[in-house]
Amino acid sequence: MRETCAVGRCAVRLVSVALLLCVVAVAQQKPVVLRGGKLLTVSHGTIENGVLVIENGKIVAVGAASSVHIPKDARVIDVSGMTVYPGLIDSETQLGLTEISGEEMTNDFIEPSEEIMPHMHVYDAFHAESEVIPVTRYNGITNAIVAPGSRDTLPGQDSFVQLAGKSAEEMLLVRDVAMPLNFSGEQRRNQGPFDRRKFPSTRMGLAAQLRQAFLDAQDYAQHWADYDRKKADYEKTKNDAPKPEDKNKEKDKKQPPSPPKRDLKLEALLPYLQGKKLVVLAADESNDLQTAVGLAHEFNLKFVLNHVSHAQSVLDYVASLKVPVIVGPIYEDPKPYERFDAVYSLPAELTKRGVKIAFASFDAHNSRNLPYQAGFATAFGLPYDDALKAITLNAAEIWGVADKLGSLDVGKTANVVVANGDPLDMKTDVKQVFIAGQEIPMTSRQTRLRDQYSGQ
């Protein structure tokens, strides 16, 4: 890092940041009204010349200018000519798990020592102060799934985060929201010469290991259930008078059952085996997809699909599973046998078949480009409204937060973006981002470098 700004200029900037924060603090107390913009509500169409009212971090009114009452004490911001839309949701990122991806010490992506690591929780690594986060929200991304890397079949559990807040505590909206199960071949420990390879070095190994892990967890659950039953029995009968035939057997007196040893790894799998939480099933090609789905069915996992980038030949099958798909990234290179647009057209093909989709950057530094992926998919047949939904409401529904996020609706958290045009086009400049009603300073390490070197 070589920030060498003049002391004087830094001082000026600090003062202005302080002023801005004061403004934010004051603004919070008063309702904020965004008046005159084009509102893309996502849930109930577009409102030209609309009004949106934010109070106490929530959206309290949305509608046409003529129909919305503007509170007397409100701070009214004229956003005429602007487009207003819900904060965007990136359905898989490594935000907060990396700073400089080539510098290992700044990365907390994955534990490669073993494959079965469901007891890794990204919230334990999530770095709220990462410089990557302000860069990301600068483009209107307000929420994201943070997932571990994909080189293990079970690398850990995802969190759903908000990209602003006083601390990690505040930003981690849902901890352990879901668990990735990766089955793309990438997880094989098959690098190097044969004598250096480790189990599992084949897909057979991957599948066997996963199956064993789930069986172990089932056994583990059974041991605890047995224990709980025995304990209940014991509690019920420990004060009973001994039976006559036991009278002289003092040493056989009832002992409380001893609990099984706790196993964090197997314990972590239980909510998924019980269908209480979502498994994110990742596969690229149709063969892997079907193997992974087979495993999921075998253990009654509740799942969504991830990637399916090269499964074009089985899209009807995908649709028949009636589960959402985190698609792509659509920038995945086509296979040599595929047409140039085989992956680009995947969102359209899935949507056509009635599959609910969401987009993800699968990245940290490039998460800011999430909306352009959705835009690009429209050039290959995805209807525009579906594209916008796939980075807002669909994502909120998939991750179980649609009561709070994903659309401009009364009662939802005020994660709201004001931009000078189409959210899905890279030429559009995001002017202001609100997260939980807070006016986020539109600055980042990058804007500071820009200003420093362009003499602003």
Added chain:
Amino acid sequence: MAMSAIAVATLAMITIAVVAAAQAAPAAANEPAAHNEVLIKNAMVMTATHGNIANGSVYIKDGKIAAVGKDVSAPASATVIDAGGKYLTPGIIDSHSHIALDSDVNEATNPITPHMMMIDAFDYQDKEIYHGLAGGVTTSLLLHGSANMIGGQAVVIKHKYGANRDAMLFPGAPRSIKFASGENPKRVYGGKDQLPSTRMGNFEVQREALVQAQDYMREWDAYDAKVKSGDKDATAPKHDLKLEALADVLRGKLLVQIHCYRSDEMLTEIAMAKEFGYKLRAFHHALEAYKVADQLAAAGVGIATFSDWWGYKQEAWDAIPWNAVLAMRKGVHVAIKSDSEDFARRLNQEAAKTMRYGGATEEEALKMITLNAAWIIGVEDRVGSIDVGKDADLVIWDGYPLSSYGVPNRVFIDGDVYFDRSLPGFGMPHYKEGM
């Protein structure tokens, strides 16, 4: 494979990374028929040099642009293509690519390998060429990677997928040589416990090689002088491919393209070029160009950069998406390049980002992937704009090209259609799988 952060981190080392080859089934050349005359009419012609022409036409003869304008007359025999009001741009030019080289991107066994010829590794059947073509790319500069301080000599191709190898080489393109600096050579050789493992070592190795080349030139000059003066006993010095290539750098016969991230290293490279009397064509990546844009402009060095790629390694930490436009405003030739088989397919979108970050005009943005990129390669008088006399390398777009929505509808190279989105299969009239 998912584009995980790890995958991206690997991609970040892209110039030293192995480029995965998408091998096509063996395809014999299917040479296009002799050029017909073509008239593309009813297009929104984005010339890249003299604005847009609504309802414009381009008349192509013998593979060259013969006329451009609102009212263009063509003989009745010309094939007429009605663009239906769609946008027409020059073919996109990628000034930094490693596609179609299988794994042969880096001869990472010695930090100085100027005699490596990328043409010897060029795999003309690699589908990556097609993927770029379908993204509107018509010309690419295939460069050596950045493992070595002085890598090798580039090859310039046209994306005539389905043609034979030699038909894909850009005829008469100037020779370019790839230099590098910074983290990659440090890591590659430092990792082997060899020189260089620091930036001091990097530049020493480069300077040493240039000194040897000076000696080599001197020996040959002395010999040539003796021969000229009639000395029959003069003995010729030994031919050395490596030093011969470097001597050509010193003689100004090669365009020097330098992989360079940090601004201080750019200044060092400029100083070294001055010391040894050669000229630099462009810094590649050049993510800190905005810090020293005045000096780059003064030295006449261009940049081939990313629009917004950042944070993948320490020397990419100060990257800002305003870099391209800030440098351009100071008078630097700026191209947006791919350095990736992925970005090569959507350079139009990468260029469009410069309109937001820094406010490039439409024509400025377009130039960054056409005329300016052609300048980096040294073929700006041949391609890169829709002007009379230039090669008819053109793209008809579905949607507005400088947006999320632009997709090539048809791509012409030397006047022939090499890609047509409306066709089934791969959409390539000159290619059949398994031919």
